[in-house]
Amino acid sequence: MTEDATESDLALDWRAGQEPLVAGLDFGAGPALSAEAWVDARTSRREGLQALVSQWSPPDVWPGFSAFDATDLHGLPTRGYFGAVCDGRYVYFVPEQHGEERKPTHGIVLRYDTHGPFDDRKSYAAYDAGRTGGIDTRGFYGAVFDGRYAYFVPRQIDMVHYHSRILRYDTHGAFDDDANWAVHDAGEAHSQQSAAFDGRYIYFCPGFTGDPNREDEYCGRVLRLDTQADFADPASSTSIDISEFLGPECACFDGAAFDGRYVYLVPLYTGIAVRFDTERDFRDPGAWQRFDARPLGYQLAVGAVFDGRYLYYCAYGHATIVRFDTRGDFTDPDSWESWDADHTEGLRTTGFDGGFFDGRFVYFQPFFRHIGPGQRDNLFHSHYLRYDPNKPFADAASWQAYDASNTDSLHSVGYNGGAFDGRYFYAAPWQQGPKLERPGEFITHGIVLRCDTLGECGTFSLRYGDLGHNGGLNAGAPGPSFLVNTERGALSVALHRSLAPGRHHLAGVYDGRSLALYVDGELAARREGTGRLVSRADTGLAAVPPVAIGRIDRGQGFFDGEVLRARVWRVARDAREIAAASAAR
Numbered sequence: 041m042t043e044d045a046t047e048s049d050l051a052l053d054w055r056a057g058q059e060p061l062v063a064g065l066d067f068g069a070g071p072a073l074s075a076e077a078w079v080d081a082r083t084s085r086r087e088g089l090q091a092l093v094s095q096w097s098p099p100d101v102w103p104g105f106s107a108f109d110a111t112d113l114h115g116l117p118t119r120g121y122f123g124a125v126c127d128g129r130y131v132y133f134v135p136e137q138h139g140e141e142r143k144p145t146h147g148i149v150l151r152y153d154t155h156g157p158f159d160d161r162k163s164y165a166a167y168d169a170g171r172t173g174g175i176d177t178r179g180f181y182g183a184v185f186d187g188r189y190a191y192f193v194p195r196q197i198d199m200v201h202y203h204s205r206i207l208r209y210d211t212h213g214a215f216d217d218d219a220n221w222a223v224h225d226a227g228e229a230h231s232q233q234s235a236a237f238d239g240r241y242i243y244f245c246p247g248f249t250g251d252p253n254r255e256d257e258y259c260g261r262v263l264r265l266d267t268q269a270d271f272a273d274p275a276s277s278t279s280i281d282i283s284e285f286l287g288p289e290c291a292c293f294d295g296a297a298f299d300g301r302y303v304y305l306v307p308l309y310t311g312i313a314v315r316f317d318t319e320r321d322f323r324d325p326g327a328w329q330r331f332d333a334r335p336l337g338y339q340l341a342v343g344a345v346f347d348g349r350y351l352y353y354c355a356y357g358h359a360t361i362v363r364f365d366t367r368g369d370f371t372d373p374d375s376w377e378s379w380d381a382d383h384t385e386g387l388r389t390t391g392f393d394g395g396f397f398d399g400r401f402v403y404f405q406p407f408f409r410h411i412g413p414g415q416r417d418n419l420f421h422s423h424y425l426r427y428d429p430n431k432p433f434a435d436a437a438s439w440q441a442y443d444a445s446n447t448d449s450l451h452s453v454g455y456n457g458g459a460f461d462g463r464y465f466y467a468a469p470w471q472q473g474p475k476l477e478r479p480g481e482f483i484t485h486g487i488v489l490r491c492d493t494l495g496e497c498g499t500f501s502l503r504y505g506d507l508g509h510n511g512g513l514n515a516g517a518p519g520p521s522f523l524v525n526t527e528r529g530a531l532s533v534a535l536h537r538s539l540a541p542g543r544h545h546l547a548g549v550y551d552g553r554s555l556a557l558y559v560d561g562e563l564a565a566r567r568e569g570t571g572r573l574v575s576r577a578d579t580g581l582a583a584v585p586p587v588a589i590g591r592i593d594r595g596q597g598f599f600d601g602e603v604l605r606a607r608v609w610r611v612a613r614d615a616r617e618i619a620a621a622s623a624a625r
Contacts, residue, residue, distance in 0.1 A: 049609050049610050049611045050607060050608075050609055050610075051065055051067065051608045051609060051610050052065060052093075052587060052606065052607060052608040053605075053606075053607050054093070054587075054589055054603075054605065054606040054607070055604070055605050056602060056603065056604050056605065060588060060589040060590055060591070061586045061587070061588055061589075061593065062586055062587040062589075063583065063586040063587075064583065064584070064586075065095065065584065065586075065587050065608070066575060066584045067095070067499050067500075067573060067575065067608075067610055068573070068575050068610065069572050069573060069575040070552075070572070070573060070610065071550075071551065071552025071572060071573065072550060072551050072552055072573075072610070072611050072612040073499070073500055073524065073549075073550050073573060073608070073609065073610065073611075073612070074547065074548065074549045074550070074608070074609040074611065074612055074613040075093050075500055075502040075522070075547065075548050075606070075607070075608045075609075076093075076502070076545065076546065076547035076548075076558075076606065076607050076608075076613075076618070076621060077092040077093050077502060077545070077546050077547075077603055077604075077605065077606045077607075078543070078544075078545050078603075078604040078605040078606075078625050079092060079504060079543065079544055079545075079546065079599070079601055079602065079603050079604060080542065080543050080601050080602045080604060081504060081539065081541050081542060081543075081544060081599075081600065081601040082541060082600050082601045083300075083541055083600050083601075084538045084539060084540050084541050085300035085301075085505060085538065085600055086238060086239045086298070086300045086301075086505075086517055086519075086538045087238075087298045087299055087300040087346065087505070087507065087508060087509065087517065088299065088300055088346065088348045088505055088507060089348060089397070089399055089503065089505065089506055089507045089592070089596065089597040090348075090503060090504040090505040090506075090597060090598065090599045090600060091399070091501060091502075091503050091504075091588065091590065091591055091592050091597040091598075091599060092502045092503060092504050092546060092589070092590065092599055092603055092606065093501075093502050093587060093588075093589055093603070093606040093608065094498070094500065094501035094502065094503075094587065094588050094592060094593070094597075095498055095499045095500055095501075095584070095585055095586070095587045095588075095593075096399065096494070096497075096498035096499075096500070096501040096523070096525075096585070096588075096592055096593065097400075097494075097497045097498055097585035097586070097588075097592070097593040097594060097595075098398050098399060098400040098401060098493050098494055098497065098498075098592075098594075098595060099494075099495060099497045102424075102440070102442045102492075103492035103493065103494060103495035103497075104492050104495070105442075105444040105447045105452075105489060105490065105491055105492065106158055106159070106447065106448060106489075106490045106492070107444075107447040107448040107450045107452045107487055107488065107489050107490070108158055108159045108448075108487070108488050108490075109450060109485075109486065109487045109488075110150060110152075110161075110164050110469075110486040110487070110488050111469075111485055111486030111487065112486065113150070113161060113164055113166050113486070114164075114165070114166050116148050116166045116168060117138060117146070117148065118133075118148055118150045118164075118166050118486045119138065119469060119484040119485050119486040120135070120136050120137050120138045120139060120146065120469075120470060120471065120484035120485075120486075121133040121134055121135060121136060121150065121456065121468040121469055121470060121486075122134050122135075122136040122180065122181045122182065122195070122456045122457070122468065122470065122513070123181060123182040123183060123193075123234065123394070123456055123457035123458070123459075123468050123511065123512075123513035123514055124183065124457065124458050124459035124466060124468045124511060124513075124514065125182075125183035125184065125185050125190055125459050125511070125514040125515075125516065126154070126185070126459040126460060126461050126466075126514075127185050127190060127211050128461075128518075128532050128533065128534055128567060129153065129154055129155060129567065129569075130151050130152065130153055130154065130211070130215075131151065131152045131154060131459045131461065131466050132149055132150070132151050132183060132190055132209070132459075133149065133150040133151070133152075133466075133468050133469070133488075134149070134180045134181065134182060134183050134192055134193070134468065134513075135147050135148050135149055135150075135169075135170075135178065135179070135180055135192075136179055136180060136181060136195065136456075136470070137179060137199075137484070138484050139471060139475075139481055139482040139483065139484040140481055141478070141480065141481055142198065142199065143198065143199045143481075144198050145178040145179030145195075145196065145197050145198050145199075146168075146170060146178050146179075147168055147169040147170025147171070147172070147177050147178040147179075147180075147207070148166055148167070148168045148169075148170070149166065149167050149168075149169055149192075149209070150164065150165075150166050150486065151164065151165045151166070151167070151215055152164050152466065152488065153165075154461045154464070154529060154530070155528065155529075155531070155569060155570075158488075158490055158529075165215055165216070167215055167216050167221075169192075169207055169209075169221050172207060172218075172221045172222065172223045173222065173223040175205065175223065175225070176197055176203075176205070177205050177207050177223050178197055178198075179194070179195045179196045179197050179198070179203070180192040180193055180194055180195055180207065181193050181194075181195040181231070181232065181233050181234060181247075181513070182233070182234030182235055182295075182457065182513040182514055182515075183513075183514050183515075184235050184237045184242050184514065184515040184516065185211075185508075185514075185515075185516040186237065186242075186267045186516070186517070186536070187516075187517070187534075187536025187537070188210065188211060188212060188536075189208050189209065189210055189211065189267070190208070190209045190211060191206055191207070191208050191235075191242060191265070191267075192206070192207040192208070192209075193206070193232045193233070193234055193235050193244060194206055194207070194231075194232050194244075195231045195232060195233065195247070196231055196252045199252045199253050200252065201229065201252065202229055202230050202231040202247075202248065202249065202252060203225075203229070203231075204225065204226035204227060204228040204229070204230070204232065204244075204263060205223050205224070205225045205226075206223065206224045206225075206226065206265060206277075207221070207222075207223055208221070208222045208223070208224065208271060209221055210222075222271055222272070224265070224271050224272065224276065224277065226263055226265075226277040226279070227274075228261065228263060228279060229249060230246055230247065230248060230249040230259040230261060231246070231247035231248050231249075231252070231259070232244035232245060232246065232247065232263060233245045233246075233247040233293060233294045233295065233308070234294065234295045234296055234343065234457075234512075234513040234514070234515075235296055235515055236296035236297060236298045236303040236304070236305075236509065236515050237267075237298065237508065237509070237515035237516060237517055238298055238303060238318045238517070239517040239537065239538060240266065240267060240268055241264050241265065241266055241267070241318070241322075242264065242265040242267060242515070243262060243263075243264050243296060243303050243305075243316070244262065244263040244264070244265070245262075245293040245294065245295060245296050245305055245306070246259040246260055246261050246262055246263070246291065246292070246293060247259060247292055247293065247294065247308070248292065258283075258288075258291035258292035258309070258310070259283075259291055259292065260281050260282050260283025260284070260286070260288075260290050260291035260292075261279050261280070261281040261282075261283075262279060262280055262281075262282055262305075262316075263277060263278075263279045264277065264278055264279065264280075264322055265277045278322070280322060280323055282314065282328055285325040285328070286312075286314065286325075286328055286330045287312075287330070289310045289312045290307075290310070290312050290314050290330055291310065292307065292308050292309055292310060293305040293306055293307055293308060293314070294306055294307075294308035294341070294342045294343070294356070295341070295342050295343035295344055295354070295394065295457075295512055295513055296344070296509070296515070297344040297345070297346050297351055297509050298318075298346070298508070298509055298515070299346055299351065299366045301317065301318060301319060302315045302316065302317055302318065302366070302370075303315060303316045303318060304344060304351060304364075306341050306342065306343060306344050306353055306354075307333075307338075307341065308340055308341065308342065308356070309340060311332060311333050311334035311338040311339070312330050312331070312332055312333070312334075313330065313331045313332075313333050313338075313353070313364070313370075314328065314329070314330050314331075315328070315329050315370055316328050317329075329370050329371060330371075331364075331370055331371055331376070333353075333362055333376060335373070336360075336362050336373075336376055336377070336378040337360040337362070337378045337380070338353065338360065338362045338378070339355070339356075339357070339358050339360060340355070340356040340357050340358065341353040341354055341355055341356050341362070342354055342356040342392070342393045342394060342407075342457075342512065342513075343392075343393065343394035343395060343405075343457060343511075343512025343513050344395075344509075344512065345395040345396060345397050345402050345403075345404075345510075345512060346366075346397065346507065346509060347397050347402050347429050347596050348596050348597065348598060349365065349366060349367060349429075349596070350363045350364065350365055350366065350429065351363060351364045351366055352395065352402055352404075352427075354392045354393065354394055354395045354404055354405070354512055355381075355390070355391070355392055355404075356391065356392060356393060356407070357390075357391050357408065357409075357410045357418075358390055358391065358410070359380050359381050359382035359389060359390035359391070360378050360379070360380050360381075361378065361379050361380075361381050361404070361427075362376065362377075362378045363376070363377060363378070363433065364376050377433055377434065379433055379434050381404075381425055381427075381439055384425055384436065384439045384440065384441040385439075385440060385441040386441075387423045387441040387442075387443055388409055388421070388423060389404075389406075389423050389425040389439075389441045390409050390423075391406065391407050391408045391409045391410065391418070391421070392404040392405055392406055392407055392425070393405055393406075393407035393455065393456050393457055393470075393512070393513075394456070394457030394458065394511055394512020394513045395511075395512045396458070396460045396465050396510050396511050396512065397507055397510060397596075398460075398465075398493035398494070398595075399501075399592035399595045399596060399597045400428065400430075400592055400593075400594060400595030400596065401426040401427065401428055401429075401440075401493070401595075402426060402427045402429060403424060403425070403426045403465065403491070403493075404424070404425040404426070404427075405424075405455060405457060405458060405465075405467055405511075405512060406421055406422050406423050406424055406425070406453075406455070407420065407421075407454070407455060407456065407470075408420045408421065408454070409421055418473070419473075420453040420454040420471070420472050420473050421443075421445055421453050422443065422444040422445040422447070422452055422453050422455070422467075422489065423441055423442075423443050423444075423445070424441065424442045424443075424444055424491065425439065425440075425441055426439070426440050426441075426442075427439050427440075428440075429595075429596055430594070430595070430596075444489060444491070447489060450487050451472060451485075451487070452487050452489045453472055454469070454470050454471045454472040454473070454483075454485065455467035455468055455469060455470055455489060456468050456470040456513065457511050457512045457513030457514065458511050458512075458513075459510070459511045459514055460507075460510040460511060461529070461530055461532070462501075462523045462530040462532050463492065463493060463494045463523075463525060463529060463530035464490050464491065464492055464493070464529065464530065465490070465491040465493065465511070466488055466489075466490055467488070467489040467490075467491070468488075468513075469484075469485050469486050469487050469488055469489070470484065470485075471483055471484045471485065472484075472485055494525060494530075496525070496574045497585050498525045498574070498585060499524065499525055499573055499574055499575075499584075500522070500523065500524045500525070500548070500550070500573075500608075501522070501523045501592075502521075502522050502546060502547075502548045503520060503521045503522070503523070503597070504520055504539070504544075504546065504599055504601070505518070505519060505520065505521075505538065506518040506519070506520075506521045506534060516536075517536060517537070517538070518534040518535070518536060519534060519535040519536055519537045519538050519539070520534065520535045520539065520546055520557060520559060520564070521533065521534035521535070521557065522534075522548025522549075522550075522555055522556075522557045523548075524548075524550045524555065524569075524573060525573070525574045526569075526570075526571030526572055526573055526574060527571050527572045527573075527574065528570070528571035529571070531550070531555055531567070531569035531571065532555065532567070533548070533555040533556065533557045533565045533566060533567040534557070534565060535557060535559065535564045535565050536565075539559065541601075543604075543625070544559065544560055545558075545559075545560055545561060545621065545622035545625050546558065546559055547613070547618045547621070547622075549612050549613055549618070550569075550573075550612060551612035552570060552571075552572075552612075553568065553569075553570060554566055554567060554568045554569060555567050555569055558615075558618045558619075558622070560622055561618060561619040561620075561621075561622030561623060562619075563615060587608065589603050589606055590603045604625075607621075
């Protein structure tokens with residue numbers, strides 16, 4: 041990438057035993073940077089943010105929101121989406137339905153290129169995948185990215201019947217090429233409502249059976265897909281009805297999460313939380329547990345967010361946030377607590393649909409507030425809620441709110457989950473309420489709402505692991521990653537697999553044209569990306585954020601192990617230099 045780095049290019053050489061916060065390092069507005077860390081990992085945890093060396097400090101104040109109307113792009117009705125997923129560069133919005141008479145579903149995938157301007161139509165593309173493989177592939181709910189393929193979670197078709205046709209896109213090929221799209225029909229007549237991913241298997245959340253217009257028959261049959269098997273092979277998917285051994289209340293879930301070992305299914309209506317131990321047999325009833333969260337005030341929830349220790353269930357239609365301490369016993373009430381977050385900072389902060397985590401704050405994606413008198417008489421809003429896990433959970437001072445309902449003069453309300461690119465969260469546009477002039481129909485839209493979590497308060501972050509289930513309704517397993525913050529936004533590269541416990545050397549390199557991630561001296565992943573690094577001149581702050589070792593500054597993201605040494609360079613080191621550093625450990 042460059043000529044050999046010199047000692048004058050070395051900005052930081054940190055060793056174990058020194059203060060884990062280093063202030064005063066400004067990496068300038070140049071195009072290049074390298075970061076490396078020698079570590080000793082205790083576990084091979086497959087999920088959760090684990091920072092090694094970072095100048096990444098989400099600020100106390102909300103950095104801001106942006107909105108862009110992507111409705112009806114490129115001659116297609118790009119509106120009505122249920123969730124989204126990010127592959128590190130592109131955000132894919134998951135097609136569900138359009139809201140017209142008889143509520144037809146659709147298969148039009150909307151894609152945004154995070155390396156392009158947010159408010160430029162050229163940064164967006166659309167593809168109608170609604171007849172993949174010669175069958176109806178429409179009506180999905182959430183998505184999974186496994187490092188190469190994006191999987192779209194099947195839900196229902198035209199409010200006539202539920203389906204289990206898993207749609208898959210190969211991100212190594214052209215987005216608009218039919219050859220890169222495939223379908224696996226698992227042959228099950230029930231809805232799936234988002235999914236979890238453990239690095240190999242996708243676990244689909246069972247929702248309903250019967251008539252989609254009624255939604256009164258709950259389903260407990262969990263469908264699992266082996267991503268390492270032949271996608272076309274019927275044997276690559278299997279299912280088990282957990283309600284047969286956990287009880288009939290263990291059914292109808294909406295969203296899932298993964299903590300590195302356990303998969304959690306989020307109950308939509310029943311209040312009975314369920315989890316599965318991925319280290320045990322899928323069909324073993326003993327691998328499954330249940331917990332009745334109703335005494336905590338649990339009502340409805342859609343999606344969950346994991347901050348590395350606590351799992352937060354996103355309150356749907358109300359404001360009681362329930363969380364579980366994953367270090368505790370799942371069946372012990374003392375491992376659980378709740379908080380009524382309504383009226384935070386003077387806003388009606390109630391009714392959410394998914395959420396996300398930026399390394400410091402846990403965010404809850406707003407959807408609607410129930411106003412009655414009818415069951416579906418709701419007011420759609422964008423009153424964002426966030427919580428600082430460094431502070432007491434049951435304390436109003438630990439919570440903040442922001443009204444993004446009129447961002448960029450657009451009616452930016454009605455979102456269903458979304459996806460995170462490391463800096464920005466992209467809310468998936470769904471609906472804004474009923475059409476007054478056409479009873480039975482509702483207003484779907486394509487206004488993408490973007491929440492900035494960092495602003496200019498960070499330059500880079502080298503991580504041993506990153507959060508893949510980040511949006512409430514999506515899933516992934518990024519593994520080690522490297523991020524930089526540029527004038528054009530965040531750029532990132534990830535390995536998409538976990539590392540074995542023990543000693544490792546990790547390095548991230550950015551040369552202004554691409555990012556590279558090295559593991560134990562070998563190139564592990566590369567991604568193109570350009571942009572000038574954020575510097576002190578961009579922040580307007582008297583001092584740049586500190587470099588933090590083994591965590592996110594003022595946040596979470598704790599590394600489960602020991603960082604032995606960390607170095608940061610103001611240049612892009614080449615592969616030979618990285619290999620030599622790894623060998624010298």
